[in-house]
Amino acid sequence: MSMTSFLHPARRRGVLGSAVAAALVLTGCGAEVERDAGAGRVTVDRCGEPVRYTLPKRTVAYEGGSADKLFVLGLTDHVHGYVMPPANPPVTESPWASEYAKVKMLSDDLLNKEIVVAAKADLVVAGWNSGFSDQRGITPQILDKLGIQSFMHTESCFNYPGHPERVTPFEALYTDLERLGKIFRVEPKAAGVVDGLKKRVQAVRAGAPKGRPVPVFLYDSGTDQPFTAGRQVPPNDIIATAGGRNIFDGLDKRWAQVTWEAVAKAGPEVIIILDYGDRPADKKIGFLKSSPHTRELPAVKRNNFFVLDYNEGISGPRTIDGLEKFSRYLRSLER
Incomplete structure (x- = not known):
């Protein structure tokens, strides 16, 4: 990212419709949704707040x-x-x-x-x-x-x-x-x-490699310090569902800056490159191959890089496209 x-x-706008307006209450996704036929409004949760x-x-x-x-x-x-x-x-x-x-x-x-x-x-x-x-x-x-x-x-x-x-x-x-x-x-x-x-998602989960989850590092950006994915963003679910383990799944954050020392200690066997902006994925890979912080990592030595499109790494339906692609990539690796 x-x-x-x-x-x-x-936030609650205007006033309620006529007192005789019929209201139908539906539940889904843990949120209560109220239909106010008189006012033409529905009430839906927005980050825990009914709106x-x-x-x-x-x-x-x-x-x-x-x-x-x-x-x-x-x-x-x-x-x-x-x-x-x-x-x-x-x-x-x-x-x-x-x-x-x-x-x-x-x-x-x-x-x-x-x-x-x-x-x-x-x-x-x-x-x-x-x-x-x-x-x-x-x-x-x-x-x-x-x-x-x-x-x-x-x-x-x-x-x-x-x-x-x-x-x-x-x-x-x-x-x-x-x-x-x-x-x-x-x-x-x-x-x-x-x-x-x-x-x-269930099909990917059912076909995921068995045994020890492969340790995976997502590289977003950064040279002095890397920017990566914690457990509160889609790449964490992509990695886990496909049969891997985000090496920073212990970070109760969305996107976060970490240290190269922490990356090296975790020994990732696969690196996901988040592809966006004016620094193409191949430039990021080139940096990881040349940097003394990362060139000896198992993933780098084995050339185990997977490129994830930006829109497959943020919340949206293309996340599931990214999941399926990464799943195929993991299954293709010699374990």
Whole structure:
């Protein structure tokens, strides 16, 4: 995850509808969802906080994970546009490239309040510290005051102050799809998508190599000190489900800076390279092969490198594509 991405809806608005309005209470993903027929709103949890949503028609998505979640649910007509920082891979490489082409590219900068106000957005989908940011002045609370709804990725709620929500990264993906399905009133579609993803995950788990999990290091960036994945982000679930062990799964964090000494001590036999930005994967591999900190690592000596696309490493449906690819790679290795 880039440092940019690491840094990478409306709170209850209006009043309740008529007292005679019928309310249907549904449960799913551990969240209570209330339909208020009179007001045309649904109540869905946002990082542990119940929030009432009207049906969005001009959604702004930040980064590929947000847009992909909307597109996989068939919600292109509800998306006004997207914000995609230049470090992200081109949208033309996405399985939903044709859907990206139907909506507006609003900016290649970081998400900010001015962009979403100018777009007349009625919903912003992003992660906490990845899109939403106190430092940049765009938070759910700020948008609430502007009458703009917001949806935060459940995986990022781990860092969100005040209303923390904590589930494993894959469960967070399923949760987001189900919650978005409720917000956009496409629950059957969301249920089908989630069921399909779960079946793919289960197939990988069933076919994972038996025996000792291979130790795996994810290399995001950094030369003086490496930036890597803790246990609260999708690569940790990718590695574990495929039959490996993230050497930093003991870090109760999302993305974190560690030391080369800690990497060397763990002796990774496989290195995942997170591919994004202006430093291609082959440059990162070249650094690891030449650095005195890493050139003697088992993974480096055996040339055991796996390249994970940025959008397969952040919360979104492409995470499961990355899981399947990494699973095939692990099974191909001579153990």
